[in-house]
Amino acid sequence: MSLDTVATAQSSPNTKQPFAELGLKSDEYARIKEILGRRPTSSELAMYSVMWSEHCSYKSSKVHLRQFADKAPESAALLVGIGENAGVVDVGQGYAVTFKIESHNHPSFVEPYQGAATGIGGIVRDILTMGARPIAVMDPLRFGPADAVDTRRVLPGIVAGIGGYGNSLGLPNIGGEVVFDRTYAGNPLVNALCVGVMKHSDIKLAKAAGVGNLVVLFGAKTGGDGIGGVSVLASETFGASGATKRPSVQVGDPFVEKILIECSLEIFAEDLVLGIQDLGGAGLSCATSELASGGSGGMKVALDRVPLRDPSLSPEEILMSESQERMCAIVEPGKFPRFLQICKKWDVSVTAIGEVTDGNRLEITWNGQLIVDVPPRTVAHEGPVYSRPMAQPDYIDQVNSQKVNIPILQTAIEVKAAVLKLAAAPNLADKSWVTSQYDKYVQGNTIQSHPEDSGMVRIDESTHLGVAISTDANANWSYLNPYQGAKLALAEAARNIATAGARPLAVTNCLNFGSPEDPGVMWQFAETVRGLADGCLEMGLPITGGNVSFYNQTGAVAILPTPVIGVLGVIADVRTRTLMSFDTAGLDLFLLGQTDEDLAGSEWAFLHGERTGQAPAADLAREMRLIELLLAGHAAKLFHAAHDLSQGGLSAGLTEMVLRHSVGAIISVENVGVLLLSESPGRVVVALDPSKAIDLQELATHYSIKAEKIGVTGGNSLIINDCIIDLDELRHAHTSTFPRLFG
Amino acid sequence: MRVGVITFPGTLDDKDAARAITRSGAQAVSLWHGDADLKRVEAVILPGGFSYGDYLRAGAISRFAPVMKSVIEAAGEGMPVLGICNGFQVLCESHLLPGALTRNSDLHFLCRDQEIEITSNKTPWTRTFSINEKIVIPIKNGEGSFQCDDKTLAQLEDQGRVIARYVGDNPNGSRNLIAGISNEQGNVVGLMPHPEHAIDPLTGPSGAGLGFFTSILNSMVK
Amino acid sequence: MAKIVVDVMLKPEILDPQGDAVASALLRLGFSFAQSVRQGKRFEIEVEGEPTASQISQVEKAAELLLSNSVIETYVVRVEK
């Protein structure tokens, strides 16, 4: 194949180009020609196609995501907002924290271990790119039915991949989710969150400024990994164009990434870079066009200087390669020698591949010949934007109008059976089989992790400042009502922070949906975004970034709408945090919040194959009063323990509490069936010394939150009215599910 | 007292080890794998992590680092050396300790709070413990199963060189529940669990791991 | 007893971080013979008596299904004395 240069493109305007195979629509192709005033070269076509893919351009979601900016609440904490690699918030004492969730769903189905591993690798580089030291990861996961044969391939592989990569990087895993539903059978969800910390002055941005400054590529060599992987998600498969076979999956090298992290942090510490970008989806196409358009626009790159793992790669393929563990930096020539020294110390390969120019074109050459000459903004930021058709799907009215048809408990025997069944349900069962494969101790700053309500890490050893993070999604509710579902997930994540005594501060999200070309899915998505934007405004929490993952479906079956919401909070002194459970007898147990008959979308309904009825309506003003109550109670040292109620309601909440430190409880309540099974939002169980009950009542009155004593702690059983469940029996039910399913 | 902490490429728990040394009252000194200079330290810790990605065999590549030549020499002259987890693996690969650490019997990486029993307080690293004292500290590894031939095992047992054992079910398939061993002189110790992650109940399951670090301080400061 | 051996290697186009690490370690130790190193798995399967054709085809199936991952690996089955 001969080289398709800019000159060739000019002289052969009618050459047929495979734009459709690359996922571009004919009007998109026409627009590229209009921008360039000629046909694109094949390298330009590669760049545009990958950067204009759904994954990189957000072309279907952009019109909706604007609400996050339009409805953004005032926030003094927000230092860097949506648009950069990750948002940054001020957490006080000069510290800034950056955090973000990303998806790596499709690759994790094809090759679970590597797909999940490279998912962790990618999000960690995003955080590093902001100038931060990554300090923890989390992994919200979704799988097909727990007992499905393929889940036994997918789940252990994904868990091993997340552990294999994250553990090797020395990042504690402080939380996540494991949820099963048949809609994820051919399309598991691997979402990965990373959080990093830095000083305000250390924030780095993706921009190329200063004529004559060098464009420097460092890290792993470039191979044929994931070529077309990004755009293929949105289209047919990319025809094999190269001479040798191209790998169908990306393989991660966590060792190289660990070295890259330490090397980069040392480079940052000496202030040797002006701008930096990691190479993730769309590889060099993305890094060069985003760096250039983040600056004044001019950049020259000699693509033949890129160090290759596979020498047969064509320039088009090099531009699209998604080889892992690479970074691109803008460096002043005077500082480059020192940059090289640090790379040498860490044995990281580094090459200057170009420089910043004073024009506003991104020019890429191959052995001296010009193969790309484009305005970089048109590649990176001015891709197509669609207002895709949307329509409320028929199922909504249908399921909303149906009653939830499930047995409600009455007798002690029924209560016991239900509590044990919920304790053992795969969605609620003990996840140690998963979490024990993750290092939670490394770095020595983990204050809490699984199975607590949120993960918490200390960020300053002398002042004890810390941050807490929780990720939550309730796809059952989102299915019944995506608008409410998003708000409810947001509220749950915020509540999970507040139970520990941390104040919610900022939000990230990963929106996992089916095909945007399906008007019903598009409606679910739009409603979700509207709900999340409204919710964040009502709660005064800025969204700092996130990720959209479309095309999560198996054949015509879309996954449940799954917006995973991550909330980050701050706690001034981690030593004061409230734990999720009690370790002594004789404490009072109070239920905070109102319990209604919210069985629609509940785990109990799920266990009975019912996904009908109406999701609860989120009352975020009340959620905020509850959060204030929790924080005030924490400040007043009122609580011995506090635990959020969510999936599985009070039944699951009590199970988790009594098993945590093997101290039982005696519960006495009315209307036991609904009280145990309902998943009414905005509820927390707190344990406190009886002498403090009065103070709690006062706080509850002040914040207009219902507070009701439901029992006391102690003993070797969970006793609910006349039903007695031995803790050993309960523990056995709770802990045997995963080992039984996964070995 | 100066205690060195070696950083290999891929080492993860070096800062934790340094923190523990500082907490015990000694001075932590960073040592770089590529530098043979031990910087006048009086004891050395090889911390946990995945040096060289644990590729080939855990510890197999690090063993050849320039700093290891100096460590081997110093160990021969009696300097106290502690290898934790990956450090233990490096010590075995370097033949400073017998045996090898192989894949966990259930093939999974395992991170959990583990009860261990200190079975020798004759080494400079375990001096402050009472014999048969039980402590809970984290274990976290994928290749922590201690294996050796029968003769070596008998020797380790007869000479009282098993310094710590797992209590309860065997977490990884180690022979005789071995969690840690020493060399014949007792100055070189390898330990699979992580005492540096148990120096404060705020961030670990207990504070009992600090004993390893105060031991070394007590052994040196007469 | 005879031995059937299954060799499983990463496909040539798949990154082999482990093989690369070994290659650089060899260089650091002064061994310069290797142009490249790839690390794979070797399974030694003991069977009763001489391996039969049907046994070997069973092993082929198992290699395809369990011992290798066709997305990233290839395998070879052979009988060894």
Added chain:
Amino acid sequence: MAKIVVDVMLKPEILDPQGDAVASALLRLGFSFAQSVRQGKRFEIEVEGEPTASQISQVEKAAELLLSNSVIETYVVRVEK
């Protein structure tokens, strides 16, 4: 380019949890051919041209020093076409 192969196996007396896991997985899948399974490593080393005797002895050395751990493993070096 020619290939030198180094096979590294655990000594028979050393526990091989991976091999054992494969053996039981085979049984679960209905494959009954295996009396036992051992899992080891295979290194494929590419060398320039035909391997020389001195090259092979270098590889032997490297296998002894780096590629295997004599406490638990044995190795075999051979040239493959």
